[in-house]
Amino acid sequence: MSFFPAFRGAGRDVKIAVCIKQVPTREWQPRIDEAGTWVREQDVSYELNEPDAYALEEALRLRERHGGEVVVCSAGPARVQQVLREALARGADRAIHVDGQGIGALDAAAVAEALEAALREEHVDLVLTGLQSDDQGHAQMGVVLAERLGIPHSTIIMQVEVTDGRVRVKRELEAGWFQWIEMPLPALLTIQSGINQLRYATLKGIMAAKKKEIRQVAAGAPRPRHEVVSLAVPTRSKETAMLTGSPAEVAAELVRRLSDEARAL
Amino acid sequence: MTLVVVEHSAGVISRASWEAVAAVQSVAPDGEISLLLLGSGIGELAAVAAARGVGPVHVVEDAALGAYTPDAYIFAVGAAVAALRPRLVAMAHSYQARDYAPALAARLGAPLVSDVVGLRLENGELRFRRPMFQGKLAAEVRAVGDAPTFVALQIGAFRADGVKSRTDGGASSPVERLTVDFTGFTNRQTAEPPFREARQAVDLSQAERIVAVGRGIKAQEHIAVAERLAVALGAELAASRPICDNGWLPMDRQVGSSGQTVAPKLYVAVGISGAIQHLVGMKGARTIVAINKDPDAPIFEVADYGVVGDLFEVLPAFTSELSKRSR
Numbered sequence: 001m002s003f004f005p006a007f008r009g010a011g012r013d014v015k016i017a018v019c020i021k022q023v024p025t026r027e028w029q030p031r032i033d034e035a036g037t038w039v040r041e042q043d044v045s046y047e048l049n050e051p052d053a054y055a056l057e058e059a060l061r062l063r064e065r066h067g068g069e070v071v072v073c074s075a076g077p078a079r080v081q082q083v084l085r086e087a088l089a090r091g092a093d094r095a096i097h098v099d100g101q102g103i104g105a106l107d108a109a110a111v112a113e114a115l116e117a118a119l120r121e122e123h124v125d126l127v128l129t130g131l132q133s134d135d136q137g138h139a140q141m142g143v144v145l146a147e148r149l150g151i152p153h154s155t156i157i158m159q160v161e162v163t164d165g166r167v168r169v170k171r172e173l174e175a176g177w178f179q180w181i182e183m184p185l186p187a188l189l190t191i192q193s194g195i196n197q198l199r200y201a202t203l204k205g206i207m208a209a210k211k212k213e214i215r216q217v218a219a220g221a222p223r224p225r226h227e228v229v230s231l232a233v234p235t236r237s238k239e240t241a242m243l244t245g246s247p248a249e250v251a252a253e254l255v256r257r258l259s260d261e262a263r264a265l
Numbered sequence: 266m267t268l269v270v271v272e273h274s275a276g277v278i279s280r281a282s283w284e285a286v287a288a289v290q291s292v293a294p295d296g297e298i299s300l301l302l303l304g305s306g307i308g309e310l311a312a313v314a315a316a317r318g319v320g321p322v323h324v325v326e327d328a329a330l331g332a333y334t335p336d337a338y339i340f341a342v343g344a345a346v347a348a349l350r351p352r353l354v355a356m357a358h359s360y361q362a363r364d365y366a367p368a369l370a371a372r373l374g375a376p377l378v379s380d381v382v383g384l385r386l387e388n389g390e391l392r393f394r395r396p397m398f399q400g401k402l403a404a405e406v407r408a409v410g411d412a413p414t415f416v417a418l419q420i421g422a423f424r425a426d427g428v429k430s431r432t433d434g435g436a437s438s439p440v441e442r443l444t445v446d447f448t449g450f451t452n453r454q455t456a457e458p459p460f461r462e463a464r465q466a467v468d469l470s471q472a473e474r475i476v477a478v479g480r481g482i483k484a485q486e487h488i489a490v491a492e493r494l495a496v497a498l499g500a501e502l503a504a505s506r507p508i509c510d511n512g513w514l515p516m517d518r519q520v521g522s523s524g525q526t527v528a529p530k531l532y533v534a535v536g537i538s539g540a541i542q543h544l545v546g547m548k549g550a551r552t553i554v555a556i557n558k559d560p561d562a563p564i565f566e567v568a569d570y571g572v573v574g575d576l577f578e579v580l581p582a583f584t585s586e587l588s589k590r591s592r
């Protein structure tokens with residue numbers, strides 16, 4: 001069923017792969033390209049996808065508890081080495097860059113296809129990734145990757161316990177509900193933001209990262225499942241009254257409108 | 266035929282599933298819609314679903330489907346899709362759908378378009394509208410790959426009361442049992458019953474007014490600025506997820522898909538950009554005020570009143586204006 005060897009046994013090291021994505025920063029103001037189907041990439045400044053940062057942190061904590069190795073993996077053009085280097089500085093042991101120019105704009109299923117081969121070779125016990133990316137937001141990549149690797153998965157995870165070749169996880173449900181799920185290793189988990197407190201790279205970590213390996217592998221030609229026909233600034237569903245002026249003027253106008261127009265005070 | 270996978274818990278069909286039905290009714294290429302209901306001991310629920318008269322209700326019952334697990338759902342929905350051969354498979358973009366649908370679509374080599382907020386037909390081909398880049402942009406996409414196309418519809422983007430009955434005069438649609446052979450199926454996941462961390466200490470759903478803070482507040486010590494506004498407004502203090510993740514406010518004050526859903530008379534969003542996970546929890550508020558330094562923040566799309574500015578200047582002015590008024 002799985003290409004992975006049997007889990008190496010109780011009390012032993014846990015080898016973890018973390019799939020991370022480089023996404024535009026939150027402050028980035030999007031500009032659409034001339035074709036109207038993607039953003040102007042030359043304008044974009046990038047950062048590590050926040051849910052993936054939590055997945056990385058969880059992997060580092062599992063390594064501290066059980067021993068083992070943390071391998072970070074990202075698919076995309078040369079620029080994604082920035083987030084791989086950052087992950088190494090935070091404490092990952094080594095990195096794999098699945099190199100492909102067009103991958104940044106591909107959908108989640110295609111990215112999973114691009115990552116699959118590199119992960120198969122690694123024979124890890126656990127694959128972690130964020131529950132979704134802050135750019136395209138499909139919330140699919142991890143689950144598709146688990147299916148392609150033939151390993152069980154669980155999503156939107158808030159706690160991870162590894163024991164005796166199995167993993168027990170706290171899965172978040174909607175509206176404040178949770179549930180414990182158990183499955184054998186190897187397994188894939190998508191991690192929810194807030195599962196832990198993030199650590200940031202120390203100067204020592206940044207120096208050490210310079211000596212760590214980023215192995216490059218070619219991405220192949222993954223098959224897209226989506227085609228973006230057009231991209232646009234969303235139209236407002238409501239008529240929004242934008243109030244302008246000094247803070248005092250705006251406040252006076254807002255209180256007047258909330259009282260007289262909206263009757264909300 | 267379009268198949269809608271209906272989600273249920275505690276004997277109730279989710280409202281989001283009816284929203285999914287309403288969403289596809291207008292674009293079902295041949296007008297034919299069927300519902301798919303999975304579980305154990307769900308005969309009564311099937312009758313309730315059939316009474317809506319939207320189309321045949323296909324029921325798969327097995328002990329393996331009693332408690333939700335992704336392996337069992339991938340197996341059973343996959344078997345139903347093979348038997349019924351729909352062109353489109355629709356569902357709510359719920360936490361459950363996120364857990365199994367991507368794997369099922371991948372297994373079938375089929376596309377899954379998720380978080381969809383609009384559908385239309387262009388020369389007989391479906392086009393899906395979905396947010397990208399945290400709602401800063403809206404994309405129209407087409408699906409590429411083998412049939413069927415899977416679509417997961419954003420919760421709250423369509424109106425459940427828009428569901429149309431096809432049986433004038435209130436007759437029920439037929440209920441049809443679908444036999445799925447579970448021999449040889451192994452479930453790798455074991456699921457324990459759902460639980461709540463603690464009784465919700467704060468019930469924000471009953472609040473008349475809410476002041477909610479987001480990342481723009483920048484530090485825990487600044488929460489007091491919003492708290493003073495809340496006091497002046499007679500409002501409850503709430504937050505978007507990152508604030509609760511940081512421990513700056515307790516989890517039971519979180520508004521959004523993983524927190525509480527609220528519908529107050531007045532909702533003041535302070536330094537909240539308006540990621541969809543937050544919007545689904547508050548867009549039912551009657552009047553929404555957004556205060557944010559970024560004029561392109563998606564929160565302004567749902568706001569009635571918008572202020573682009575520094576919250577550390579606007580909030581104290583707003584608070585003092587309110588206290589002038591009460592004197």
